[in-house]
Amino acid sequence: MLQGVSELASAFPSSGGQYHFTYIIAPDRFKNISAFVVGAINVVAWWVNTASGTIYTAISAFGICQFLRDDFVGTQWQVYLCYLLLILLTLLPLFIIPQRQIENLTKASMFASILGFVLVVIICLVMGRGQYHPSNLVEYRSTSGWSPAPSWLLGIGNGEYAFVAAGACVHIAEEIPQPNRRIPLVINLTIVIGILTLIPSIIAMTCVLQDMDAVQKAFLPSLELFYQATGSKTASVFLQVYLTILYYSCVPSQWITSSRMTWAFSRDNGLPFSQYWAKVDEKRAIPVRALLLSAGFCVIYGLLYIASTQAFNSIINTAVLMLNITYTVPQGILATQGRHRLPARYYDLGIWGYAVNVFSVIWLIISGIFFCFPTSNPPTIGNMN
Numbered sequence: 001m002l003q004g005v006s007e008l009a010s011a012f013p014s015s016g017g018q019y020h021f022t023y024i025i026a027p028d029r030f031k032n033i034s035a036f037v038v039g040a041i042n043v044v045a046w047w048v049n050t051a052s053g054t055i056y057t058a059i060s061a062f063g064i065c066q067f068l069r070d071d072f073v074g075t076q077w078q079v080y081l082c083y084l085l086l087i088l089l090t091l092l093p094l095f096i097i098p099q100r101q102i103e104n105l106t107k108a109s110m111f112a113s114i115l116g117f118v119l120v121v122i123i124c125l126v127m128g129r130g131q132y133h134p135s136n137l138v139e140y141r142s143t144s145g146w147s148p149a150p151s152w153l154l155g156i157g158n159g160e161y162a163f164v165a166a167g168a169c170v171h172i173a174e175e176i177p178q179p180n181r182r183i184p185l186v187i188n189l190t191i192v193i194g195i196l197t198l199i200p201s202i203i204a205m206t207c208v209l210q211d212m213d214a215v216q217k218a219f220l221p222s223l224e225l226f227y228q229a230t231g232s233k234t235a236s237v238f239l240q241v242y243l244t245i246l247y248y249s250c251v252p253s254q255w256i257t258s259s260r261m262t263w264a265f266s267r268d269n270g271l272p273f274s275q276y277w278a279k280v281d282e283k284r285a286i287p288v289r290a291l292l293l294s295a296g297f298c299v300i301y302g303l304l305y306i307a308s309t310q311a312f313n314s315i316i317n318t319a320v321l322m323l324n325i326t327y328t329v330p331q332g333i334l335a336t337q338g339r340h341r342l343p344a345r346y347y348d349l350g351i352w353g354y355a356v357n358v359f360s361v362i363w364l365i366i367s368g369i370f371f372c373f374p375t376s377n378p379p380t381i382g383n384m385n
Contacts, residue, residue, distance in 0.1 A: 001324065001360040002166055002191060003349060004331040006184035009170045010347035013179035015264040017170040018042055021330040025341040034333075038326050039265045045322035046258040049165060051298040052316040053254050054090060055305060057247040058082040063220025064240050068233070074219075076306045083302050087295055090251035099285045102256070109249040116242055117197045121204045123239060124229035128208035136206045143216065145377035153370040157317055160367070162198075164323050166190040168257040171264065184347035205229070258294040263287035321371045328364040331357040 005018075014020040019039030026034045061082060062074035093105060144151055169186045173179040208229035209215065218224035222243065226236035266277035281288040305312040334341065335357040349356055374380075 001327050001331075001363060002163070002187055003352075004334075004356045004360050005167050005170065005327050006187045007342070007345065007347050007349050007353070007356075008330055009167075009173065009183040009187070010180045011342045011345040013173040013183060015171050015174045015260050016268065017167070017173075017261065017264070018326040018330060019265070019268075019270075022333065025330060025333050025337065027337065034329065036270060038329050039268070039270050041322045042326045043258075043261055043265050043270075045319045045326065046254075046261050047294055047297045048301065048316060048319035049323070050251070050254040050258045050294060051301050052161075052319070053247065053251045054086050054298065055079070055083050055302065055312070057086050057090075057244060057251065060220060060222075060240065060244040060247055063218075063223050064237055064244065066219055067223050067227075067240075068237065076309065080302055080306050083305070084299065086248070086251070087298055090248065091255060091291070091295060093252050094255060094286065094291065095284065102252075105249070106253055109246065109253070112249065113246055114193075114197070116246055117201060119242065120226075120239055121201055123235060124208050124226065125204055127230040127232065127235060128228075131210065132207045133209060134207050136209050136212075137203065141212060143213075144375060146373075150370065150373065150377075153367065154373060154375065156367065157320065157371055160324070161317075161320050163191065163194060164320050165254070165257075166194075167323070167327060168253065171257050171260040175260075180346045255291060255294065259287050259291035262294055263290040266290060317371060321368055324364055324367065328360045331360045335361060 008021045009017070012021055012024055016039065019035045019042060022038045023031050023035035058079050062079055066072050066074055094102070097105060140148060144154065146154065166187050169183050173183060176182055205225060209225060210228040215221045215224050215228070220240070223236055223240045226239045227233065230236055230239075262271070263278055263280070265271055266274040268274075271277055277290050277293055278287070279289050280286065301315075302312075304315070335354060339353050339357070
């Protein structure tokens with residue numbers, strides 16, 4: 001799916017991204033409506049995804065406190081207050097750090113992520129030696145009530161969440177040199193780095209897993225897994241604190257993407273009061289109003305966490321599906337209307353183009369259906385989407 005996005009971004013580099021792709025290649029009578037729908041879905045999806053990164057940082061912080069003190073139980077409203085504080089703290093770098101220096105923050109976050117991968121794998125394997133369970137790699141355990149195939153498809157949702165934001169760079173196309181070359185490169189490097197770090201970490205953490213039920217029931221599963229692997233509260237907290245800092249460092253990039261997407265959509269009159277939201281701050285050279293609109297949505301949306309954590313998480317999962325829809329619609333148009341609609345481009349899928357575009361459509365249909373399945377069978381009122 002992301003290969004198709006890379007090709008489209010190379011052909012039509014634009015901060016609008018998917019809705020611009022859709023408008024350019026759609027049949028004339030469907031251009032406006034299809035572009036508007038894709039753009040609106042993309043804006044909301046990025047707002048929700050930004051909220052998810054912020055709330056997960058707050059949950060991680062509370063999980064550490066709860067792990068260190070057995071008598072401490074964080075309530076949902078306390079997590080929400082921490083969430084509000086983190087919204088403020090993750091927005092501050094965008095106002096304090098000069099725009100041209102923001103890339104240093106993202107580079108530092110990337111290298112810190114790779115270092116974190118090394119630390120987690122080495123510490124867990126070294127401190128967990130003698131208690132490896134390689135049989136976990138081939139053992140099937142189902143607590144959902146679904147048969148293996150639906151369980152596997154339901155579980156892929158977490159993996160998609162990890163990679164779905166790889167297309168974020170599409171929305172800064174107008175702020176980087178040679179976007180037709182660099183955007184496909186960034187997307188593909190994200191996938192490669194993700195695979196090279198994901199597979200070893202999954203193998204390592206699965207082998208040191210001692211009690212899966214305890215991990216699943218924990219307020220913060222990653223921290224419980226670290227504790228099972230190391231047997232040390234100090235080491236476990238160190239690793240989780242490191243991850244929490246990484247989570248924090250990634251959220252400013254989410255604000256950048258969501259604000260640029262909001263700004264681009266407003267520039268094309270896609271939102272109410274578009275002229276107001278499309279204003280770019282001359283001093284900071286960023287769309288401050290679009291950024292604050294994104295933050296305002298996240299503040300209001302976070303209230304849902306107080307009412308129902310399941311509803312909050314379900315909408316986050318839906319946001320992954322929404323982004324997949326925006327990635328796939330222009331590819332579906334290419335598959336049905338012909339790839340001749342694409343101009344000459346640096347990143348050209350060539351003879352694989354139709355296969356990639358058709359696969360993206362098929363995968364969206366299959367994954368979209370299972371994304372909407374309840375997490376357990378038989379479903380209950382609480383887990384039914």
